[in-house]
Amino acid sequence: MRQRDDMTFPFEEYERRLTELRQRMSQRLLDAVVITDPENLMYLTDYQTTGYSFFQCLVVPLEGEPFMITRMLEETNVHARTWVELTRPYPDTGDAIQMLVQSLREFGLANKYIGYERNSYFFPAYHQDYIHTTYTDGKLLDCFGIVEQGRVKKSEHEIEVMRKAARATEAGMRAGYEACQPGVTENEIGAAISAAMFRAGGEPPAVMPYVTSGPRTLIGHATWEGREVQAGEHVFLEVGGCYRRYHTAMMRTVVLDELSPSMVKAQDRMKLALKEVKEAIRPGLTVSDADNLVRKIITDNDVGARLITRSGYSIGIAFPPSWDEGYIISLKQGESAVLEEGMTFHLIPWMWAVDGDKTCGISDTVRVTATGCESFFDFEEDFLVKPAKADNQGRKPAGGPAKEDKGARTLKLAGEAKKQEGEEC
Numbered sequence: 001m002r003q004r005d006d007m008t009f010p011f012e013e014y015e016r017r018l019t020e021l022r023q024r025m026s027q028r029l030l031d032a033v034v035i036t037d038p039e040n041l042m043y044l045t046d047y048q049t050t051g052y053s054f055f056q057c058l059v060v061p062l063e064g065e066p067f068m069i070t071r072m073l074e075e076t077n078v079h080a081r082t083w084v085e086l087t088r089p090y091p092d093t094g095d096a097i098q099m100l101v102q103s104l105r106e107f108g109l110a111n112k113y114i115g116y117e118r119n120s121y122f123f124p125a126y127h128q129d130y131i132h133t134t135y136t137d138g139k140l141l142d143c144f145g146i147v148e149q150g151r152v153k154k155s156e157h158e159i160e161v162m163r164k165a166a167r168a169t170e171a172g173m174r175a176g177y178e179a180c181q182p183g184v185t186e187n188e189i190g191a192a193i194s195a196a197m198f199r200a201g202g203e204p205p206a207v208m209p210y211v212t213s214g215p216r217t218l219i220g221h222a223t224w225e226g227r228e229v230q231a232g233e234h235v236f237l238e239v240g241g242c243y244r245r246y247h248t249a250m251m252r253t254v255v256l257d258e259l260s261p262s263m264v265k266a267q268d269r270m271k272l273a274l275k276e277v278k279e280a281i282r283p284g285l286t287v288s289d290a291d292n293l294v295r296k297i298i299t300d301n302d303v304g305a306r307l308i309t310r311s312g313y314s315i316g317i318a319f320p321p322s323w324d325e326g327y328i329i330s331l332k333q334g335e336s337a338v339l340e341e342g343m344t345f346h347l348i349p350w351m352w353a354v355d356g357d358k359t360c361g362i363s364d365t366v367r368v369t370a371t372g373c374e375s376f377f378d379f380e381e382d383f384l385v386k387p388a389k390a391d392n393q394g395r396k397p398a399g400g401p402a403k404e405d406k407g408a409r410t411l412k413l414a415g416e417a418k419k420q421e422g423e424e425c
């Protein structure tokens with residue numbers, strides 16, 4: 001290991017992570033592991049790149065120096081960012097898996113028990129098939145989750161980095177609040193959120209903000225598509241701020257009108273669910289119990305809304321396509337995992353289909369403490385209500401006409417043309 005003092009965390013933090021990984025390897029009788037998940041590479045070495053669609057891995061032997069296999073271009077990231085000294089890069093015309101197998105043999109791992117992340121997005125089936133047919137002297141074993149066991153509980157150093165991400169999240173949401181007005185496009189709201197996050201020190205998140213308005217809020221994981229927000233509508237915002245690949249996320253709702261009775265009830269249900277689950281969270285609580293608590297409160301409504309997803313998920317290091325660590329641990333029914341100090345979660349008691357045509361949300365990112373939990377945010381939970389201003393006669397301006405669907409507009413123009421043609425004849 002090359003000791004350096006210019007990484008995200010103190011050098012001792014990486015030494016601890018590597019030592020704990022090797023302890024888990026020893027328990028599983030593994031001689032080495034091949035780590036391909038981008039988040040795990042970042043966690044162990046501080047390595048990051050947007051070029052992770054090309055094969056890359058860190059090989060950690062139980063004894064001896066770790067080494068990396070990367071595309072030749074990406075080798076610069078190893079030297080610029082990490083403590084890793086040994087690299088075996090391959091050219092764009094080369095064979096990544098052949099380089100990996102040759103390196104395993106070179107470093108005395110030809111006939112050993114090697115763990116690999118079978119469920120990694122970035123170790124595709126055809127690469128796995130290839131290594132199974134070429135690495136024939138040793139034994140390949142699935143070790144998926146061996147790094148995540150360390151990632152799921154954040155150290156104090158990681159918590160501090162997440163606090164910086166939280167400041168970017170708050171800045172982005174505040175800008176989104178200010179940008180929400182009738183006549184503004186969802187794109188303009190998204191631009192305001194993004195600019196504010198980056199000005200606050202945030203870095204490119206794994207997912208850009210979610211911004212939907214009116215009927216589009218019912219579309220799962222939709223974000224801005226140029227729609228113009230109308231007076232009387234609501235806007236759903238979900239912002240994930242990022243710093244050094246660590247994320248915190250927040251849902252909020254803006255209403256460009258007075259609150260309807262249904263929206264008041266939805267707001268109160270979500271606030272109650274957040275309050276109750278945060279009071280219940282502590283080491284020893286199962287994730288299933290936490291989910292059941294949230295789900296019961298959200299389900300007990302008379303506005304037609306449902307919680308159609310899990311009620312929360314682990315959050316921390318992330319690369320596109322998602323900012324969550326839900327594959328490590330999620331708050332959902334039937335899960336027996338137990339909460340521990342240092343775990344961090346995005347709690348999402350959101351409500352889908354209020355009155356059948358509206359989705360709204362209030363969420364929080366928290367860390368589990370020794371006796372309970374605490375939020376990363378200092379940000380109001382109530383819906384932001386921005387009713388249209390009345391003119392001098394006390395009349396409220398009507399919202400502009402909604403933009404027509406392109407297909408409907410084409411049919412309308414065609415019909416008008418046909419009518420005009422008939423009149424001329």
